[in-house]
Amino acid sequence: MKTRRPINRILVYTVLAAFVALAVAPAVAFAFDIGDVLKIFGVGAAIKQFADPINKFINKALGERGAEARGATKVVPIISVGRGGYIGAAQVVGVPDNVKRIKAVVQVEARFGDVSGNLFVPVDTTNPGNNPRAVDGVGVSAIIDLRI
Amino acid sequence: MRKSAVVALAVVAAGVMLATALLAAQATARAQTVDGREVGEVLVNGQVVIRLRTDQGGQTAVERAGAVAERLNDAFGRRVTWRDFSVVNFDGEASLKAKDSVIVTANRQEVDAANADSAAALAGQWRDNVVRALGGNPEEAAWDDWSVAAKKIVPVLSVNLNGARVGAAQVGGPKAQVDKVKAVAQLDADYHDRIRARVYIPISSLNVIKLSRVQGVSVVALVDVKVLDL
Numbered sequence: 001m002k003t004r005r006p007i008n009r010i011l012v013y014t015v016l017a018a019f020v021a022l023a024v025a026p027a028v029a030f031a032f033d034i035g036d037v038l039k040i041f042g043v044g045a046a047i048k049q050f051a052d053p054i055n056k057f058i059n060k061a062l063g064e065r066g067a068e069a070r071g072a073t074k075v076v077p078i079i080s081v082g083r084g085g086y087i088g089a090a091q092v093v094g095v096p097d098n099v100k101r102i103k104a105v106v107q108v109e110a111r112f113g114d115v116s117g118n119l120f121v122p123v124d125t126t127n128p129g130n131n132p133r134a135v136d137g138v139g140v141s142a143i144i145d146l147r148i
Numbered sequence: 149m150r151k152s153a154v155v156a157l158a159v160v161a162a163g164v165m166l167a168t169a170l171l172a173a174q175a176t177a178r179a180q181t182v183d184g185r186e187v188g189e190v191l192v193n194g195q196v197v198i199r200l201r202t203d204q205g206g207q208t209a210v211e212r213a214g215a216v217a218e219r220l221n222d223a224f225g226r227r228v229t230w231r232d233f234s235v236v237n238f239d240g241e242a243s244l245k246a247k248d249s250v251i252v253t254a255n256r257q258e259v260d261a262a263n264a265d266s267a268a269a270l271a272g273q274w275r276d277n278v279v280r281a282l283g284g285n286p287e288e289a290a291w292d293d294w295s296v297a298a299k300k301i302v303p304v305l306s307v308n309l310n311g312a313r314v315g316a317a318q319v320g321g322p323k324a325q326v327d328k329v330k331a332v333a334q335l336d337a338d339y340h341d342r343i344r345a346r347v348y349i350p351i352s353s354l355n356v357i358k359l360s361r362v363q364g365v366s367v368v369a370l371v372d373v374k375v376l377d378l
Contacts, residue, residue: 050343058345061337065307067349067359069366070286091345093366110369117318117371136297139320139366142347 043086043146044077051075051089058091058142069141072096078105078120078143079128088145092122094138105140106132173282175220177213188213190252192220192281198244198252198274201261216252220278223249230284235271236324242271244278268328268352298323299368304348307335311356315372319350321365328352328362 055075062068073093077086090105101124108119120140121132176191182199188210190198198216200209207215223232223246232247243253254270264270276286297320304315317332333356335347350365 054339054343054345057339058337058347061335061345062347062349065335065359067333067335067351067361069361070363091347115371117369119369120367139368140348141366142345143370145344145346147342147344 043088046146047075047077047086047089054089054144055091069093072099073141074099074102075144076102076104076122077126078107079126081106081108081128081132088143090120090122090140090144091142092138093141094122098135098137101135102138104128108132173220173224175217175224177210177217179210179213186210188216190216190220192278195277195281197277197281199262200252200258202257204255204257212252219249219251220246223247223251230279230282233275233278234324235268235275237268237271237328240267242267244271244274297321298326300326300329301371302329302331302350304332304334304370305354305356307333307356307359311354315370317348317367318369318371319365320368321350321362325362325364329365330354332367333359 051074055073058075059068059073071094073091075089075091078088078090079085080087087107092099092102092105102122103126104123106121106123106128108121110117110119120143121128121134122138122140123132124135173193178189178191180187180189180199182201185201186209188200188208189196190200190213198213200212200216203209204212226247228246233251234245236243236245241253241255244251252271252274254264254267254274256267259267259270262270264273279286299318299320301316301318303313304317305311306314314334319326319329319332329350329352331351331354333349333351335349337345337347339345348367349359350362350367352360352362
């Protein structure tokens with residue numbers, strides 16, 4: 001029994017430390033500005049952390065010009081099919097139930113002769129593969145570039 | 149036992165029919181005096197949804213309201229829901245439709261009498277009122293009909309550069325809404341110096357000072373056209 005006591009103590013301290021870390025983590029993240037989060041944790045983490053304030057910021061900018069969109073809006077990461085990984089963020093807009101399902105926007109680069117462009121496909125997965133299927137009733141309202 | 153079971157089933161069926169009849173939407177019309185002038189009001193489930201102010205085609209505004217209420221009741225009899233109401237624009241006028249049936253048209257006289265911005269705005273207001281009276285959400289009504297989705301390419305005009313053309317975009321959405329889009333306005337906004345948002349607003353005119361957003365339509369693709377090969 002005597003030999004087990006230090007192990008129990010270590011276990012208790014570890015659990016306590018984990019609780020403290022979990023409680024403090026969001027406050028630490030908010031203490032960083034968006035540039036710090038971008039540099040340290042990357043684009044994905046920055047989008048996750050700042051999606052709501054960016055969404056509100058865009059809706060406010062539209063509201064000030066009387067051009068707000070009806071329906072629900074949300075900010076999600078853009079995944080590039082060509083380059084792979086997160087390359088920015090997009091605000092999607094549309095039928096509220098369908099907007100809730102959107103996890104990312106897939107950007108597909110396309111070229112037809114002298115015309116090239118980027119297709120934006122709102123999808124309900126963060127792992128869309130090479131043939132992403134769009135969710136109907138949802139479209140892209142804004143493209144968001146993050147500067148590191 | 150068998151007889152009592154039949155009676156019970158008949159009572160349940162009658163109850164279901166009665167409940168269905170009571171729950172069905174109902175349109176009525178009435179005369180009201182607004183600003184010293186007699187107008188015809190159309191009500192759905194007791195809520196005023198359309199107010200007609202002009203006499204047309206040999207009918208008074210009140211008689212026209214009665215005809216509109218009849219058309220609405222016909223539509224409710226065909227079990228249309230709030231999702232089936234749409235606005236269709238044509239030649240400066242706009243019609244409120246229930247599926248394929250025209251319920252009422254906002255023409256120039258009605259727009260002027262209501263002091264509305266446009267026929268589309270007035271008919272859109274009527275549709276929103278009907279949708280609300282039927283327990284629906286007008287915000288979703290503008291997004292519902294993607295079964296006849298359409299796409300088209302329009303110029304992108306910069307709001308920050310006073311309407312300068314900065315590219316082209318493909319917009320997508322319900323066909324009736326896509327047909328209205330003349331351009332996409334691009335609004336650039338910076339957030340905390342680290343984020344630049346390029347916001348795309350499908351608009352029904354080429355005016356980027358007063359943005360006339362077309363609801364239910366959004367950008368599907370951004371297009372670059374190579375003009376010179378240097």
